[in-house]
Amino acid sequence: MTRADPPTGSRGEISRRELFASFLKIGLLGFGGVMPLARRVLVDERRLLTDREFAEMIGMCQVLPGPNVVNLSVILGARWQGPVGSLLALTGILFVPVIAVLVLATFYASIAHAPVARSAIGAASAAAAGLILGTAFRLLTGARPPMRGLLLGVAVFVAVGVLQAPLLWVLAVAVPLGVALEWWASR
């Protein structure tokens, strides 16, 4: 398998060690959303990508299913070190943090029944719902979809959130509809 051309404005060859170290850092220090940290590590600190390349990568990840940062690891790992690179990046960003999460989970299991812990966790989970709602609001104001997109988004919300319809069916309707609307609008 041949590697893609090295990105412009960055080092041509990135070693496996550096690849793994970069994604490990992103995975282990990324509290409260890893994307801002990914940009800082890859673009500002290690200069492996330019700002523009990073933005393009994110755009690419957004049209693929799966966690954006996981897809980013697959793409950059493959670009710099082939399939092994993808696995290294995934290990750094996914499997090492899993161990950290499991340590936290074990701690949680040991305190979960104490009344004080109950109040703390219950309150945190109420706030965690707000994290997602706030994120949706930010995405909405950032994307500023036209009326057709807005209606599609509301329909998806009602179907999945309120009516609790199976996701597969909703996507089977919403995705082709969205693509058809945008394709027609862009002609």
Added chain:
Amino acid sequence: MSASPDVLWEIAWRFASLSLLAIGGINALLPEIHRVAVDMEGWMTSAEFADLFALAQLAPGPNAMVISLLGWKVAGIAGAFVATIAACGPSSLLCFFAMRGLERMRNGKTRAVLQRALAPVAIGLILASGYTLARAADRSPGALLLTVAATAAIAFTRVNPVWILAAAAAAGVAGVA
């Protein structure tokens, strides 16, 4: 919490079958995962689901960590790894094989159309996730207040979410929720 192979297979196929539906990432999948894990499989209660989501936000790592925690809840450490691999494996493979094609249409119209079409779908799904979590979490007036406050903090400030959760937990201990 000993993990039988049957349970692990169940976890594997449930999460693997959701992997390619994760438009907008794991945070877009939460209503579907809630439907499967709480309503269909009975792996946990709605409140436990909300707790585990909050816990995942307090840990480092990508959003996908909530999947690891749900797997852990069902089948311990093996469950955590099986769930994580199942949820991220198919989408990662697709990404690996599709990226060359996507790079070729880097500035092309096709990708722009696709991006504009998928953005509202993803936003609708993420909103549904927030709604699902808000319903799953405690539903006292205090809890509702915390949900609203956290929403506003994320929407209008740049404060790290971890601090928002820590503040909420402290408020919970102080008796707000």
